[in-house]
Amino acid sequence: MMNFLDKDNLQSDIVLIVIFTIAILTMPIWLQPFGAAYPDLMQKFAIFGIFATGFNILFGLTGYLSFGHAAFLGVGSYTAVWSFKLLGMNPLPALVLAVIAAGIFALAIGYLSLRRTGIYFSILTLAFAQMSYNLAYSVLTPITNGETGLRVLRSDPRIFDGNGSETGPLVANLFGIEMTGLSGFYFCAVVLILVSWFAIMIFRSPFGLMLKAVKTNQNRMGYTGLNTRPYALAAFIISGMYAGLAGALMCITDPLAGAERMQWTASGEVVLMTILGGAGTLMGPMLGAGLIKYFENIFSSFNESTLESVFHFLPEGMREAAISVAGLFVGEGWHLTLGLMFMIVVIFLPGGIIEGLRRLAKAVFGRKRADDTPQRGGDTAPTGH
């Protein structure tokens, strides 16, 4: 099954995108047995999938580890809500404006941060994001509405859909389709499919090859006649735009933007998603995003009584013990599980889940493919710094 991921000719990419499209659009069906077929949760999968895919274009391809990508998420959200407030509840202009705003923001931050490499770059992006976050809470309150968060009010002008004359809940509205429930999910899913297709294009293009070269050896690039800075900057802007898009999509069902979306923990989360799935792989980051959001949902919703029913089969005394031990890891303790998950993945599976699946595939179908290792560079996990 993993075979076609290793090849990079056009046919296998078309197969990949078709399978991917079908898989995404049928999520409400096949996620049923996992108890994850709520539109809300699936929408989250799609949004964080976009975020992680974009982050991977920067980190996975060029190796630049940004600790400040949540800033672009926040900019996207604020722009989208302002678009709702001023222009109306149609999500399309909101998405377009959010992508543009995040792109401009990324241009400014990237232009400065990319003057440095390694951890110095990471700290610069972190510093810019933390500044944005702190300013959004304090000085920029007129734009961001500070701690309360920015939301759409009935009194807002909304020039294209009638000055707040509508009744009913305020949600984004695509030419009459309200972005709630399944339609909200499908809207995000279509956007996800489009941007994933674009990500595949980047991976397979000469431009993508240059980005991989940036990661591998910048000196050689220079002596080969290539200017590394614009390549890295282009990757930074594109991935910032993906983040802005994800931020805007967060607002379509619940048109609210808060500064906490820009905090460094949110930046950390997307790093974790990308690495968990497999940085530099095509589908890994999306998989990582989905798994983290899925486990977050499952584990944090557990409580005493659900545990009671899970351990029902155990005898009295053991049941108590099992419940109290398991109780540490669920509900409020979900972060403990998350921390452990991370350590386990990084320790035992540094290439992420995709690398694990690849090894598994090799073990199962292995022998005849064993001779073509090591594989092409394109999809293998990063070994650089």
Next chain:
Amino acid sequence: MDQILLQILNGLDKGGAYALIALGLTLIFGTLGVVNFAHGALFMLGAFCAVAVYQFLNLEQVTLDPDNLTPWGTPMEIRVPYIESWFGETGAAILNFAVPLSILVAIPVMLVIGITMERGLIKHFYRRPHAEQILVTFGLAIVIQEIIKVWFGANPIPIPAPALFSGSADIGAAFGFAENAISYPWWRLVYLAFSLAVIGAVFAFLQFTTFGMVVRAGMADRETVGLLGINIGKRFTIMFGIAAVVAGLAGVMYTPILPPDYHMGMDFLVLSFVVVVVGGMGSLGGAVAAGFLLGILQSFASMTEVKSIFPGIDQIIIYLVAVVILLVRPRGLMGRKGVMEG
């Protein structure tokens, strides 16, 4: 003028904490080449050593006083810490000095934690990419802080400073200002002196002992020192333990200033990392200088006069300074070429 002096003083104790954490981070990075995102958690663990000692000393003996009745007619409970009922005055004094006494507990505890961490986990990450080191220690930090949360709860736990240091010192008088123009809590002075002493001890240790000499040589050129047949791994393990102790002590003594909670480590970690990078990765002096510098700048930025000119500056000053320094000096204040740039 007195305002400026006050702000410098205010910045110094926070700067001391930054400097201590950054010092440990730099030691670990310089010797082991590992970026330790769990270092904030070590600071937090130190603080909770103090909490544990304090709570242990405060275990109370409950006796019923039949002569005094509550309004509900039950005998009044008298709660006396065991230590006081057993040792009287001495016990009360011990209780009073719970925080400084915790140092005695924190040193062995943090040393054991540090060495266990290095042997159990960090050791296996020497040769792995920095991104993976960051992630695994980040995961460890989350695990540690969640365990602390389960044990001690999510709320900050106030710990008093010894009564002896509870007041404020009239610093202004000593510098010829009007009386009480600058009053400064005694404990913060103690903290400042303590952090300077620890920093001095670490530097002296590195400068004047053979062990320290080998470690410094290892920081400069690990491969060569390894080739000399010196078992550098063992020394580095101990170095990690020492870095953990330094972070832990910074945490212990900080408890009267800031009531510890489970996420204080993360809050300090992000800032300490900025401090390390501003100082220059791998430079011990840079880490200390940047720690105090950023601490002082932060307290200047929170003056009302400054805030009225640059609104919101207090929120971003550290990051702003970090950005400016990194853009002007590519490797921070005292960083060396080629460190962590790949």
Next chain:
Amino acid sequence: MSLLEVNDVNKAFGGLKALNHINLSVKEGSVHAIIGPNGAGKSTLLNCLIGRLIPDSGTVTFGGRSLIGVRPYEINQIGVSRVFQTPEIFGELSLIDNVMIPSLAHRDGTFKLNPWHRMDGEAEIRDHAMSNLADVGLAEKSEIIADSLSRGDKRRLELAMCLSQDPKLLLLDEPTAGMARHDTNRTIDLLKEISERRGQTMVVIEHDMHVVFSLAHYVTVMAQGGVIVEDRPENIKGNPKVQEAYLGGAHL
């Protein structure tokens, strides 16, 4: 006609004069060897040619254009490619990708935003890269990750990367250092063939006299940051000044 003209170039590191009034003239179509003992300033000179270092004074002109202060990627775009002493390759990428990158750089310039093209649409570039890999004898390893190559093979890969750009001037920093005798001979044959077939202009730094005398049309001898002699190889052997500087007086 001389393609590269180095005029009175000086470079000091602190108090150490690494290059002392260097003059060098490389004729188009010739193979020019630079020899000299360790620390003579050969690599420093090469670094000044590709923009890695900027000379303190003096001029470097290539095809009539000054190279002083020009960025490395621009110098490469003008037509100067270099093989380094320690191979500078894209270690995580496959050999074919390694060679396609310089080919693309040669065609598309310093930067091109083309994420909507596909690599497999670049058949021409791929064929070109494959033929360059074949030239250095690495064709059958084209899908292997570059880091897994032996040191000698990495050198040859780097050579293929440089050749794929059809450089006007090829700089080689000890192309055979650390190679087994057998590999050294193969590399000499390859360089000779390129020199004869394409009329490739080359500057070669070399320790191995066998390589120098079988390849070079001209030899410049350097010692202690200065040029001692520049002459045809057959005249170099007997030159007493060279023996003095290079061998401390021992006879060749």
